[in-house]
Amino acid sequence: MDYESLLSEIEKQARYGEIRVMRVRRNMVILKNGVISGIETTDETGFAVRVLDRNFSFFSTSNLEPSNLKKTVERAIRMAKTLDKREVKLSQEEEVKDRWGVDEVNKIEDFPLEEKVSHMMDVDRSLESSGVPIRMQFLRDKITEIEYLNTDGSRISGRIPSIFYYYFIGVIEDGNFEQGSQEFGRSGGYEALKEWNLLEVTVEEAKKLKKIAKSKKLPEGKMDLIVGPEVSGIVAHESCGHPMESDRIMGREAAQAGESFVKPNMIGERIGTDLVNVVDDPTIDHSFGYYKYDFEGVRARKRYLYKEGRINEFLMNREFAGALGLKSNAAARSSEWDKEPIVRMSTTYIEPGDFNLDELVEDVKYGIFMNSFTEWNIDDIRFNEKYVGREAYLIENGEIKDPVKRPVLEITTTGFYGSVDGVSKDLRFFAGTCGKGDPMQGVDVWMGGPYVRLRNVYMR
Amino acid sequence: MLDTDYVIKKAISYGADEVSALYVEREMKQTRFSNSKLDIMLNYQENVLSLFLSKGRRTLFTTLRNFKDIDSSLQNIVKILNNMPENKDFVGLNTKKQSYRSHQPDGSLMNLEDLNYLTRRAIEGAQEKGAKRVAGVIYHFVENISISTNYNSAMDKNTGLFFSVRAFNEYGYPGQSAFHTSKHELLNDFDPYFVGEEAADYALLMETPKEGNEGRYDVLFHPLCFGSLISYSAPMASAYSVETGMSFFTDTLGKKIGSEEFNLYDDPTMESGVGYRLFDDEGTETKRVPIIEKGVVKTYLHNFSTASRQGVETTGNAGIINPQPWQPVMGNGRRSFDEMIGDMKRGLFIVNTWYTRFQDYRNGDFSTIPRDGIFLVQDGEIVESWKGIRISDNLPRIFSAIKEVSAERVQVKWWDEVMPSLIPYVLVENVNITKAR
Numbered sequence: 054m055d056y057e058s059l060l061s062e063i064e065k066q067a068r069y070g071e072i073r074v075m076r077v078r079r080n081m082v083i084l085k086n087g088v089i090s091g092i093e094t095t096d097e098t099g100f101a102v103r104v105l106d107r108n109f110s111f112f113s114t115s116n117l118e119p120s121n122l123k124k125t126v127e128r129a130i131r132m133a134k135t136l137d138k139r140e141v142k143l144s145q146e147e148e149v150k151d152r153w154g155v156d157e158v159n160k161i162e163d164f165p166l167e168e169k170v171s172h173m174m175d176v177d178r179s180l181e182s183s184g185v186p187i188r189m190q191f192l193r194d195k196i197t198e199i200e201y202l203n204t205d206g207s208r209i210s211g212r213i214p215s216i217f218y219y220y221f222i223g224v225i226e227d228g229n230f231e232q233g234s235q236e237f238g239r240s241g242g243y244e245a246l247k248e249w250n251l252l253e254v255t256v257e258e259a260k261k262l263k264k265i266a267k268s269k270k271l272p273e274g275k276m277d278l279i280v281g282p283e284v285s286g287i288v289a290h291e292s293c294g295h296p297m298e299s300d301r302i303m304g305r306e307a308a309q310a311g312e313s314f315v316k317p318n319m320i321g322e323r324i325g326t327d328l329v330n331v332v333d334d335p336t337i338d339h340s341f342g343y344y345k346y347d348f349e350g351v352r353a354r355k356r357y358l359y360k361e362g363r364i365n366e367f368l369m370n371r372e373f374a375g376a377l378g379l380k381s382n383a384a385a386r387s388s389e390w391d392k393e394p395i396v397r398m399s400t401t402y403i404e405p406g407d408f409n410l411d412e413l414v415e416d417v418k419y420g421i422f423m424n425s426f427t428e429w430n431i432d433d434i435r436f437n438e439k440y441v442g443r444e445a446y447l448i449e450n451g452e453i454k455d456p457v458k459r460p461v462l463e464i465t466t467t468g469f470y471g472s473v474d475g476v477s478k479d480l481r482f483f484a485g486t487c488g489k490g491d492p493m494q495g496v497d498v499w500m501g502g503p504y505v506r507l508r509n510v511y512m513r
Numbered sequence: 514m515l516d517t518d519y520v521i522k523k524a525i526s527y528g529a530d531e532v533s534a535l536y537v538e539r540e541m542k543q544t545r546f547s548n549s550k551l552d553i554m555l556n557y558q559e560n561v562l563s564l565f566l567s568k569g570r571r572t573l574f575t576t577l578r579n580f581k582d583i584d585s586s587l588q589n590i591v592k593i594l595n596n597m598p599e600n601k602d603f604v605g606l607n608t609k610k611q612s613y614r615s616h617q618p619d620g621s622l623m624n625l626e627d628l629n630y631l632t633r634r635a636i637e638g639a640q641e642k643g644a645k646r647v648a649g650v651i652y653h654f655v656e657n658i659s660i661s662t663n664y665n666s667a668m669d670k671n672t673g674l675f676f677s678v679r680a681f682n683e684y685g686y687p688g689q690s691a692f693h694t695s696k697h698e699l700l701n702d703f704d705p706y707f708v709g710e711e712a713a714d715y716a717l718l719m720e721t722p723k724e725g726n727e728g729r730y731d732v733l734f735h736p737l738c739f740g741s742l743i744s745y746s747a748p749m750a751s752a753y754s755v756e757t758g759m760s761f762f763t764d765t766l767g768k769k770i771g772s773e774e775f776n777l778y779d780d781p782t783m784e785s786g787v788g789y790r791l792f793d794d795e796g797t798e799t800k801r802v803p804i805i806e807k808g809v810v811k812t813y814l815h816n817f818s819t820a821s822r823q824g825v826e827t828t829g830n831a832g833i834i835n836p837q838p839w840q841p842v843m844g845n846g847r848r849s850f851d852e853m854i855g856d857m858k859r860g861l862f863i864v865n866t867w868y869t870r871f872q873d874y875r876n877g878d879f880s881t882i883p884r885d886g887i888f889l890v891q892d893g894e895i896v897e898s899w900k901g902i903r904i905s906d907n908l909p910r911i912f913s914a915i916k917e918v919s920a921e922r923v924q925v926k927w928w929d930e931v932m933p934s935l936i937p938y939v940l941v942e943n944v945n946i947t948k949a950r
Contacts, residue, residue, distance in 0.1 A: 092574065110556070223758055232875070307547050393555060429870060430870050
């Protein structure tokens with residue numbers, strides 16, 4: 054199909070337009086308690102056009118017949134020219150012409166189904182022999198190919214292969230239930246399975262859950278807390294990444310995922326101690342949310358959201374960068390071919406510091422080490438949050454001791470970052486699927502961080 | 514329309530044993546608005562064939578969106594099927610011949626065109642009540658849907674409109690309201706203008722909320738708020754979820770998990786809602802399924818395989834892997850919302866909630882964050898509004914503590930948090946409220 058002629062039609066009639074054609078090939082396997090309960094394979098291609106004139110219109114279709122695409126583009130133009138008018142000033146960005154992709158060592162297309170199933174069955178058997186009665190696994194590979202064109206002259210082709218794996222297990226000890234789950238994701242090929250070492254990781258998790266099931270809660274009160282990379286990662290994502298999304302800050306997500314405690318004039322305001330640096334970076338090799346250009350054709354780069362404890366830079370697409378008189382920092386993403394691009398995170402993490410874990414622990418008289426989490430949530434302005442520990446231990450006189458059952462940190466964003474007094478040198482990333490938008494768009498992300506020590510926070 | 518009978522005949526001729534071909538042709542329009550202005554108009558054209566195939570116990574799902582070379586696509590898919598490992602959970606598709614009820618979608622709703630106008634109505638409704646900013650979304654869809662299996666074949670046509678409005682007061686605090694319908698006549702009472710007004714009413718009542726206090730409170734849940742809890746609970750009644758052991762419905766069949774006032778159905782036959790379905794993904798005619806009656810668990814939600822494994826009849830809730838609820842409906846009570854709130858000595862009235870997460874799926878321990886209107890009620894009057902609280906409790910305990918449900922029910926649907934459902938106001942005793950310290 055000649056997309057150029059469709060684009061030139063938009064150029065003639067409207068202020069701005071872009072066309073995106075995506076082919077997505079996806080394979081999934083679901084294993085439930087040793088039984089393959091579902092295998093799915095899809096190969097689909099879709100077309101989307103977004104036009105800006107009096108206002109934005111967005112049309113998508115899976116019918117790729119040239120006559121239908123022409124009609125779809127004409128409808129999108131007509132719509133954008135007749136809607137209620139709204140002032141939109143897109144940021145001016147460089148024209149890009151490029152092809153990019155992510156390397157695979159063990160190519161998805163060559164990786165046999167039998168090997169995927171066999172790997173999952175091995176994990177299932179080892180969990181079963183470890184006495185785990187509830188075992189769910191999910192494995193998905195995906196190859197996304199994107200063809201992007203806009204009326205500013207950009208022409209970009211991208212190819213992202215990725216692997217995603219998720220387990221959920223439950224143990225029952227002396228009648229007490231404990232659940233554990235983790236997501237693994239990486240852009241690239243099936244070399245990921247070797248890297249993740251799932252056989253060992255899942256059995257280790259099961260052993261820990263059994264101990265936790267028999268553990269006791271601590272009396273509630275103020276104490277020190279050290280959180281592990283999984284917890285510091287979710288904190289970075291929820292209480293820094295989300296509130297720093299410019300569409301929330303400007304009110305566009307108000308009816309769904311909500312707004313933000315951060316306001317447009319708060320750049321430079323203190324949010325935590327000087328040790329707090331939180332980054333969002335789409336350019337980390339083989340990260341789950343990797344991209345070289347965003348879905349508006351803007352080159353991706355590392356962004357410091359909180360820097361030295363202060364609000365530093367919002368995540369922006371072209372619309373909100375334009376509204377703020379800035380350049381986009383390439384945060385526009387769509388989860389699928391039929392979704393509009395909106396402001397999203399990629400890999401969000403707390404930057405490492407100077408300590409090691411032992412040094413953080415040895416200075417704690419009485420407290421908790423929360424290495425991973427289970428239930429969590431946060432309010433829609435991203436200020437009032439809760440993290441419940443999964444793997445957690447008592448710290449007494451500088452030593453990590455017995456497991457503690459589901460300790461609860463219920464705190465505000467400034468309460469969390471304002472209590473940080475030590476950050477370790479470590480940095481680990483964890484995969485997740487971030488939900489936002491209406492209709493809901495789940496995008497692949499990493500979140501991560503080091504061990505982080507908080508002083509004198511209320512735990513229950 | 515794609516001929517789904519042709520699809521199964523071809524797939525069988527290439528070697529598949531059983532096939533379910535579900536074809537949906539849908540056009541959905543959407544507006545998004547915020548800061549009292551339209552942000553974007555969206556249009557989604559979808560033609561998708563969802564195929565399930567089996568050969569012995571080998572099974573495969575796939576979706577097709579390009580039908581140009583349907584024969585060779587099917588031939589390739591059956592080749593892939595031949596190399597699948599066995600799915601020991603799979604029993605088969607429903608062999609029983611179905612006789613489908615007649616269903617006629619609402620023609621006047623189907624022809625609804627001007628979402629731009631409805632968007633203006635929603636914004637005006639909220640603004641004229643005094644809201645300072647208005648945000649929301651309006652969806653309208655028309656779909657043709659057909660299914661063929663080896664044993665059954667059916668077609669249907671659906672239409673619907675659903676929308677939500679969030680209005681903000683002068684201090685930046687919101688109220689919310691949402692509605693769904695497949696009947697144009699319901700817009701007489703639930704026009705986007707009126708839904709905008711309701712959102713603004715709650716926003717204005719909020720004024721400048723105080724920090725809430727922890728403790729145990731009687732809570733009167735708005736249908737939107739209780740609909741959210743139901744939307745997390747009903748999928749856990751799926752027999753598949755129960756089999757995995759990750760559901761608080763595990764081992765509860767015939768047992769009491771709620772108070773006498775708690776009646777919960779899955780009712781895809783309710784024609785006024787956008788969750789209406791004539792048949793499930795295996796071609797079984799759907800029906801009204803009692804999940805909980807007078808607090809007792811009556812049935813799990815089944816497809817043909819889960820039902821066969823458990824020695825019962827399918828409930829028409831396939832999902833071929835995981836049975837699913839289509840449209841949760843709660844039974845209603847005798848007294849009105851006004852009477853219920855008028856009788857509250859001291860408690861909370863909560864309009865909406867989000868971010869419900871479980872630390873224990875098997876026992877139902879969870880927390881969720883109230884939003885869009887939290888009000889302290891004393892001696893039947895709203896005396897102040899709150900912010901910053903969380904419900905940290907247990908779902909079966911909440912269901913057991915339902916004291917009363919209202920006579921009136923509302924068709925609510927909001928974002929991914931509330932399924933299309935019909936829910937009353939619900940009064941629950943001693944709900945545990947926590948907050949950040």
